[in-house]
Amino acid sequence: MPEFLHLTPPEDALDRFMKTWSGPESITATQIETEDALGRVTAGDISAPHPLPPFPRSTVDGFALRAEDTHGATPSLPAYLEIAGEVHMGTTAEINITSGQAAIVHTGGMIPPGATAVIMLEDTQQLNEGEIEIHKAVAVGENILVEGEDVKRGEVVIPRGTLLRAQEIGGLLALGYTKILVAKRPRVGILSSGDEVVPPSHKPTPGQVRDINSYTLAALVERSGGRPIRRGIVADDRASLESAALESFQEDDIVLITAGSSVSARDITVEILAGLGEPGVLVHGLAIKPGKPTILALAGNKPLIGLPGNPVSALVVGGLILPPILRRMLGLAEAIWSPEIPARLTVNIASQSGREDYQPVRLIASGDGTLAEPIYGRSNLIFTLVRADGLVRIPADANGLPAGEEVIVRLF
Amino acid sequence: MPEFLHLTPPEDALDRFMKTWSGPESITATQIETEDALGRVTAGDISAPHPLPPFPRSTVDGFALRAEDTHGATPSLPAYLEIAGEVHMGTTAEINITSGQAAIVHTGGMIPPGATAVIMLEDTQQLNEGEIEIHKAVAVGENILVEGEDVKRGEVVIPRGTLLRAQEIGGLLALGYTKILVAKRPRVGILSSGDEVVPPSHKPTPGQVRDINSYTLAALVERSGGRPIRRGIVADDRASLESAALESFQEDDIVLITAGSSVSARDITVEILAGLGEPGVLVHGLAIKPGKPTILALAGNKPLIGLPGNPVSALVVGGLILPPILRRMLGLAEAIWSPEIPARLTVNIASQSGREDYQPVRLIASGDGTLAEPIYGRSNLIFTLVRADGLVRIPADANGLPAGEEVIVRLF
Structure with a gap:
C-alpha cells in the first residue's frame, strides 16, 4: 500500500x-510537597484559609499613631506625642494607642490597636526616651497594609489549571499550604x-x-x-x-x-x-x-x-x-505565553507558497537591535538545531521573507 | 549605626x-549521563569522534545510480537501467554500481559504492523485476547527504560553556557520548x-x-x-x-x-x-x-x-x-536570550525619574496584538506576582510610560 x-x-x-x-x-490528581511543585499544574481551586496579610502591618520603620494627632504638624510647628512602647517584630502588638500616644513599629511589624497610621522615622525627631516631635501630617491608613489587602479569607487565589511558578509556590506557602494537589x-x-x-x-x-x-x-x-x-x-x-x-x-x-x-x-x-x-x-x-x-x-x-x-x-x-x-x-486553563524574541532577518529566506516553513535561526545582538541569521542545513541534520537559537515561521501564503524583515523568533 | x-x-x-x-x-566539572543533562552547561569542548552522517545517505526513497546514466532522460525518452539489488535499511551497501545499473535505496539508507546520485521513486517506472525507466536527469550528488555533511571528524561541535537543550542532547547521543562532563x-x-x-x-x-x-x-x-x-x-x-x-x-x-x-x-x-x-x-x-x-x-x-x-x-x-x-x-559562554513578549500598555504607568521601575503586568491576547495590563499592589504583595505574567522595565530617565506604548515584557 x-x-x-x-x-x-x-x-x-x-x-x-x-x-x-x-x-x-x-x-488525575496527585498530592505533592509544594516546594517540589515548580512547573506542575493545580488540580483544584485553591482558596485562602485566612486573609493575607493576616494582621495590619506597617510598610515602613516609624511610629504608629492616630492620624488626627498629626494634623497641621510641620518641622517648625511640630506635634508632640508620648512614646507608649515598641512593637517588636514577630510579636502581637498589645499596646493600645490612645490620643497623644505613638508606638515604635518596624517595617512588617503589627499595627497596635487604636493606631490609624504610621509616620516614617525621618519625619520625626526623638526628644527623649519618652517623647517625639512629629514634623508632618499623615492621613488615615498611611503606611499601613490592612488585613486582607493582598488576599481575602475564602478568596480563590489560585484557580485549578494554573501552572505553578516561583511566585505561586511562595503564595501557597504564605497561606500554609505545604502540600498541594496537582495534575498527574x-x-x-x-x-x-x-x-x-x-x-x-x-x-x-x-x-x-x-x-x-x-x-x-x-x-x-x-x-x-x-x-x-x-x-x-x-x-x-x-x-x-x-x-x-x-x-x-x-x-x-x-x-x-x-x-x-x-x-x-x-x-x-x-x-x-x-x-x-x-x-x-x-x-x-x-x-x-x-x-x-x-x-x-x-x-x-x-x-x-x-x-x-x-x-x-x-x-x-x-x-x-x-x-x-x-x-x-x-487541565491547564490559560494559554502559555511562549518565549519569543523580535528580530530582523540578515538575509532573504526562500520558501514554497502553500506550505508553512520553520527556519532555524541564530540570534545576533547588534547595536541596531537583534538580528536573526538563518542556519542552513541541506537536510535538517541535528547540528543545524544545535547551532540555532530558535525558529522563524514563514506563513503558507508568503513567498519567502526579505532581508531586513521584522520576524518573531520562537526560542527553543 | x-x-x-x-x-x-x-x-x-x-x-x-x-x-x-x-x-x-x-x-568544577562532574560527569553525568547525557540523557540527564538537560539544562546543564558543558565543562569542556566536545569534538566529533567520527563524521556525521558517518556514511553517505539517501535523502529520498528511490534508486542510487551514476548521474551520467540519466543525462537527457525524459518521460518520452527514458533511460533504461538494470536493478542491481536493494540496500536494506541498517545494512552496509555492498552492491558496486557500475554504468547502466541502479540499486533500490530508502530514505536514510546507505549509498552503494559507485553511485553518484539518487533518483526519486516518482521519477522512475519499474518495467519488470530487473529493469527501470528513468524519466528525469539527476545531477551528481543529488538527493545524497555526503559523509560529514553535518559534522566533520574532530570538529568542535559543542564548545565548553554551552547550555544543553534537547538538540544538544540529541547531537551528543548521535556521536555516541552517553556520558558528559558538565559544570557542577x-x-x-x-x-x-x-x-x-x-x-x-x-x-x-x-x-x-x-x-x-x-x-x-x-x-x-x-x-x-x-x-x-x-x-x-x-x-x-x-x-x-x-x-x-x-x-x-x-x-x-x-x-x-x-x-x-x-x-x-x-x-x-x-x-x-x-x-x-x-x-x-x-x-x-x-x-x-x-x-x-x-x-x-x-x-x-x-x-x-x-x-x-x-x-x-x-x-x-x-x-x-x-x-x-x-x-x-x-562558565556559560554565551548570553542567554531571555524570553520576552512585545506588547502595548493598556493604561499609563507612573514612575519616578532617576529610578528604574519594574512593573508587574498581565498579558492579554487581543485582535490588535498583545496587551500588557499593569497589576497594582500597594506594597508588593506576593499575589501581585501570582496575577502577573511578567515585568515591564521603566527606564530611570523616563517619567512613566503612556497608554498604548510598545513595551517588552520579560516573562517570569
Missing part, C-alpha cells in the same frame, strides 16, 4: 484534532522505529545510525509537563511495531511513534495507529517543512501521534503538537 | 560587581532572617508571617542553574546571623541572605556580609523599585548577596542579579 498524504495546514490539523478529541475524562503528569510512550536505528551506547556499523529521537522527544515531553516513557527501538516490521504500540496504548496516556524514515516504514506506522481503535487517523501529512509525514490519530479518547524519523522534523513538529495536547491533558 | 544607602543604578551596580569579581578560579551546579546558601518569620508549616501567631523567600529564591536559583541550599530561618540578632552566614560562607559558593525588613535588621546584614572578608560591600542600595535595599559584596572570590525581605522585591531583584552571577560560575 503506497503512502498517500493529504497535506493539511498545521493549524487546521491541530484544530481538527482538538475538536474531535474530547480531552481526558477527568484530571500524563505518560507519553515514546517508540523509535527503524531497522537502521541502534541505541546511543552502540557503535553503529556503516548503514546504521544512533537513536536520538527517543531522547530529544523525552526532553520535549518533560519540558511540556508530561512524563516520558522511553519504550526503546522497535524493528520496522509490522508484528514488532504492532505489539510495542499496543503495549504503549494499554499503559500510556499518549502513544508517540517516530517512524522509520522510509515510505514503507511510515505506511506500517499509519496502519498500526489506525488499527488501535476508532475514530483512527484524523490527519496524515502536514503542509509544513520540516515535518510533512506527521500523523494525528485517536483511539477512543487516547491521542496517537506519528512523527517523522528525521530528528529535526521530529523536534520541530513535536514542539508544535505536543504542548497543546499535554496542556489539555493537564 | 543607621542605614545609609548610596543608590546605584542596577546596571552600574552589576557592572561594578562583575568587574571587581574575577569569577571562579576554575569550573554552584551551591547557593539561602538564609532567611527576621524575628517575625516562621516556617510555612507553622501557624503564625498575630505579628508573625510565614517564610516564603527561601522557597521562591530556591526556585529561582534552580531555574538559573544553581543548587539551592536552604539554610532555614535565622533570628535577627548579630550572633545567630553571623554564625549562620559563616557556615554558609564556608560550605557554599554563593551566600544569599534575605534580610529582615526593618532597618536595624538590614544594618546587621550589611555589617555581617562586610565582616566575611575583603573587598567587602561593593554596592549597598539600588536605584530600583522594587528592590532598593540590595547588597552586593565579595569576600575573597565569593559572592555575597543581601536581598530585601519583601517577597516581591527579593524575587524581582534576585531575578536580575542571580542569573548573570550563576552564568559566570557555570
Whole structure:
C-alpha cells in the first residue's frame, strides 16, 4: 500500500484534532510537597484559609499613631506625642494607642490597636526616651497594609489549571499550604522505529545510525509537563511495531511513534495507529517543512501521534503538537505565553507558497537591535538545531521573507 | 549605626560587581549521563569522534545510480537501467554500481559504492523485476547527504560553556557520548532572617508571617542553574546571623541572605556580609523599585548577596542579579536570550525619574496584538506576582510610560 498524504495546514490539523478529541475524562490528581511543585499544574481551586496579610502591618520603620494627632504638624510647628512602647517584630502588638500616644513599629511589624497610621522615622525627631516631635501630617491608613489587602479569607487565589511558578509556590506557602494537589503528569510512550536505528551506547556499523529521537522527544515531553516513557527501538516490521504500540496504548496516556524514515516504514506506522481503535487517523501529512509525514490519530479518547524519523522534523513538529495536547491533558486553563524574541532577518529566506516553513535561526545582538541569521542545513541534520537559537515561521501564503524583515523568533 | 544607602543604578551596580569579581578560579566539572543533562552547561569542548552522517545517505526513497546514466532522460525518452539489488535499511551497501545499473535505496539508507546520485521513486517506472525507466536527469550528488555533511571528524561541535537543550542532547547521543562532563551546579546558601518569620508549616501567631523567600529564591536559583541550599530561618540578632552566614560562607559558593525588613535588621546584614572578608560591600542600595535595599559584596572570590525581605522585591531583584552571577560560575559562554513578549500598555504607568521601575503586568491576547495590563499592589504583595505574567522595565530617565506604548515584557 503506497503512502498517500493529504497535506493539511498545521493549524487546521491541530484544530481538527482538538475538536474531535474530547480531552481526558477527568484530571488525575496527585498530592505533592509544594516546594517540589515548580512547573506542575493545580488540580483544584485553591482558596485562602485566612486573609493575607493576616494582621495590619506597617510598610515602613516609624511610629504608629492616630492620624488626627498629626494634623497641621510641620518641622517648625511640630506635634508632640508620648512614646507608649515598641512593637517588636514577630510579636502581637498589645499596646493600645490612645490620643497623644505613638508606638515604635518596624517595617512588617503589627499595627497596635487604636493606631490609624504610621509616620516614617525621618519625619520625626526623638526628644527623649519618652517623647517625639512629629514634623508632618499623615492621613488615615498611611503606611499601613490592612488585613486582607493582598488576599481575602475564602478568596480563590489560585484557580485549578494554573501552572505553578516561583511566585505561586511562595503564595501557597504564605497561606500554609505545604502540600498541594496537582495534575498527574500524563505518560507519553515514546517508540523509535527503524531497522537502521541502534541505541546511543552502540557503535553503529556503516548503514546504521544512533537513536536520538527517543531522547530529544523525552526532553520535549518533560519540558511540556508530561512524563516520558522511553519504550526503546522497535524493528520496522509490522508484528514488532504492532505489539510495542499496543503495549504503549494499554499503559500510556499518549502513544508517540517516530517512524522509520522510509515510505514503507511510515505506511506500517499509519496502519498500526489506525488499527488501535476508532475514530483512527484524523490527519496524515502536514503542509509544513520540516515535518510533512506527521500523523494525528485517536483511539477512543487516547491521542496517537506519528512523527517523522528525521530528528529535526521530529523536534520541530513535536514542539508544535505536543504542548497543546499535554496542556489539555493537564487541565491547564490559560494559554502559555511562549518565549519569543523580535528580530530582523540578515538575509532573504526562500520558501514554497502553500506550505508553512520553520527556519532555524541564530540570534545576533547588534547595536541596531537583534538580528536573526538563518542556519542552513541541506537536510535538517541535528547540528543545524544545535547551532540555532530558535525558529522563524514563514506563513503558507508568503513567498519567502526579505532581508531586513521584522520576524518573531520562537526560542527553543 | 543607621542605614545609609548610596543608590546605584542596577546596571552600574552589576557592572561594578562583575568587574571587581574575577569569577571562579576554575569550573568544577562532574560527569553525568547525557540523557540527564538537560539544562546543564558543558565543562569542556566536545569534538566529533567520527563524521556525521558517518556514511553517505539517501535523502529520498528511490534508486542510487551514476548521474551520467540519466543525462537527457525524459518521460518520452527514458533511460533504461538494470536493478542491481536493494540496500536494506541498517545494512552496509555492498552492491558496486557500475554504468547502466541502479540499486533500490530508502530514505536514510546507505549509498552503494559507485553511485553518484539518487533518483526519486516518482521519477522512475519499474518495467519488470530487473529493469527501470528513468524519466528525469539527476545531477551528481543529488538527493545524497555526503559523509560529514553535518559534522566533520574532530570538529568542535559543542564548545565548553554551552547550555544543553534537547538538540544538544540529541547531537551528543548521535556521536555516541552517553556520558558528559558538565559544570557542577554552584551551591547557593539561602538564609532567611527576621524575628517575625516562621516556617510555612507553622501557624503564625498575630505579628508573625510565614517564610516564603527561601522557597521562591530556591526556585529561582534552580531555574538559573544553581543548587539551592536552604539554610532555614535565622533570628535577627548579630550572633545567630553571623554564625549562620559563616557556615554558609564556608560550605557554599554563593551566600544569599534575605534580610529582615526593618532597618536595624538590614544594618546587621550589611555589617555581617562586610565582616566575611575583603573587598567587602561593593554596592549597598539600588536605584530600583522594587528592590532598593540590595547588597552586593565579595569576600575573597565569593559572592555575597543581601536581598530585601519583601517577597516581591527579593524575587524581582534576585531575578536580575542571580542569573548573570550563576552564568559566570557555570562558565556559560554565551548570553542567554531571555524570553520576552512585545506588547502595548493598556493604561499609563507612573514612575519616578532617576529610578528604574519594574512593573508587574498581565498579558492579554487581543485582535490588535498583545496587551500588557499593569497589576497594582500597594506594597508588593506576593499575589501581585501570582496575577502577573511578567515585568515591564521603566527606564530611570523616563517619567512613566503612556497608554498604548510598545513595551517588552520579560516573562517570569
